[in-house]
Amino acid sequence: MSQTPPNQPPVPYQNPTPPYGGYQGGGYSPVQEPRYNVLAIVSLVSAFFISLVAVITGHMALGQIKRTGEKGRGLAIAGLVIGYIGIVGSIISIIALVVMSVLGIGFFAAVANDYDPGDYSYTSDPYTSDPDVSTTSPDVLGGDLTFEAGNDLDPDSLAQFSDPFIIDSEWTVSSPDDGNGSWSYLDPSGLCTVSFYQGALSASTVTTAGDDRSTTASFLADVLTTDQKTIEDKMSDGTISYNFEGAGTVDTLLLQGTDDDGSNWKLAARGFGVLGSGLYVDVTCTPGGDVESVYDTVTTRAAITVF
Structure with a gap:
C-alpha cells in the first residue's frame, strides 16, 4: 500500500480560468447599443x-x-x-x-x-322692349336718369353716391359720416370742402307726384332753408354721373354763388319722389380754390347709383 510521502504539503484548489472574457461565475453580460x-x-x-x-x-x-x-x-x-x-x-x-x-x-x-362702358360690348339693347314700360328707363350699366325717368324707378330701390374719394389718398376726410347720411372731404389743394348728403326727404320738402324736377326744386330750397320761389330763377339744370363715370348722367338742379368772405360755392341736388329720398353735393372753396375744377371732378367721379 502506498503512502503519502512525509512532509509533503497538500495541493490547494484553484478555480479554472474562464475561457472567454465575458464569462464570470456562470453568467453572460453582453454590451448593449x-x-x-x-x-x-x-x-x-x-x-x-x-x-x-x-x-x-x-x-x-x-x-x-x-x-x-x-x-x-x-x-x-x-x-x-x-x-x-x-x-x-x-x-x-x-x-x-x-x-x-x-x-x-x-x-x-x-x-x-375707371370703368369705361365704351369698351363693353352689349349683346342686346340695354333698354326694355316692353311697350308698357317707358323706354326712357335707364339700364344699370348705361343710359340717363332724367327727371322723367325717375317716375319709372322701383319704389323699393335705394339711391346713393358711389364714393371714390374714400380710397384716394389725396383727399382728406373733413368730417366722417354722421350716421344721418352726411360726410365731407377736403380736396387735394386743401382749399375746397366737398360735402355729401343722401337720405330721406324731410317733411318740409314738397313731393310732387310724377314731377321729379319740382320735387328736386323743393328739396334744394329745403337744403338752403328758403322757399322754392326764391331759388327758381337762380337755379339751372345740371348732371351727375350715373352708376359709373361715363356710363350715363342723372339730371340735377344747380345753384351757385359767392359768400361775403369771398368763398365760391356750387350746390347740385336731386330729389326722387318715387323713392322719397334726395341727394346733394356742395363744393365750397375759399379764395384761391378752383371751384369749377373741383365741382367737375366730383360730379364726374362721384356717381349716383340706384339699385
Whole structure:
C-alpha cells in the first residue's frame, strides 16, 4: 500500500480560468447599443407636416438625449431646423396674403371707378322692349336718369353716391359720416370742402307726384332753408354721373354763388319722389380754390347709383 510521502504539503484548489472574457461565475453580460430617442424621430417626421410640433419635440429630444445618452441628436436637430423653416415660411405666406388682399381690394375699386362702358360690348339693347314700360328707363350699366325717368324707378330701390374719394389718398376726410347720411372731404389743394348728403326727404320738402324736377326744386330750397320761389330763377339744370363715370348722367338742379368772405360755392341736388329720398353735393372753396375744377371732378367721379 502506498503512502503519502512525509512532509509533503497538500495541493490547494484553484478555480479554472474562464475561457472567454465575458464569462464570470456562470453568467453572460453582453454590451448593449444605445437606442434612438423616440421624440427625436417624432420631431423629424412631424417637421414635414406640423412645424410647431417638430420644434417642441425637437427641443425635448435634445434635453432627453443629453441626460440619457440616447442616439438621435442629429434627427432632433434636423427636425428643429426644418420646423423653424416651416414656421418662418408660414409667417411670410400670411403677410404676403394680407398684402395681396389689400392690394386686390384697391385694384378692383380702381377698376370699378375707371370703368369705361365704351369698351363693353352689349349683346342686346340695354333698354326694355316692353311697350308698357317707358323706354326712357335707364339700364344699370348705361343710359340717363332724367327727371322723367325717375317716375319709372322701383319704389323699393335705394339711391346713393358711389364714393371714390374714400380710397384716394389725396383727399382728406373733413368730417366722417354722421350716421344721418352726411360726410365731407377736403380736396387735394386743401382749399375746397366737398360735402355729401343722401337720405330721406324731410317733411318740409314738397313731393310732387310724377314731377321729379319740382320735387328736386323743393328739396334744394329745403337744403338752403328758403322757399322754392326764391331759388327758381337762380337755379339751372345740371348732371351727375350715373352708376359709373361715363356710363350715363342723372339730371340735377344747380345753384351757385359767392359768400361775403369771398368763398365760391356750387350746390347740385336731386330729389326722387318715387323713392322719397334726395341727394346733394356742395363744393365750397375759399379764395384761391378752383371751384369749377373741383365741382367737375366730383360730379364726374362721384356717381349716383340706384339699385
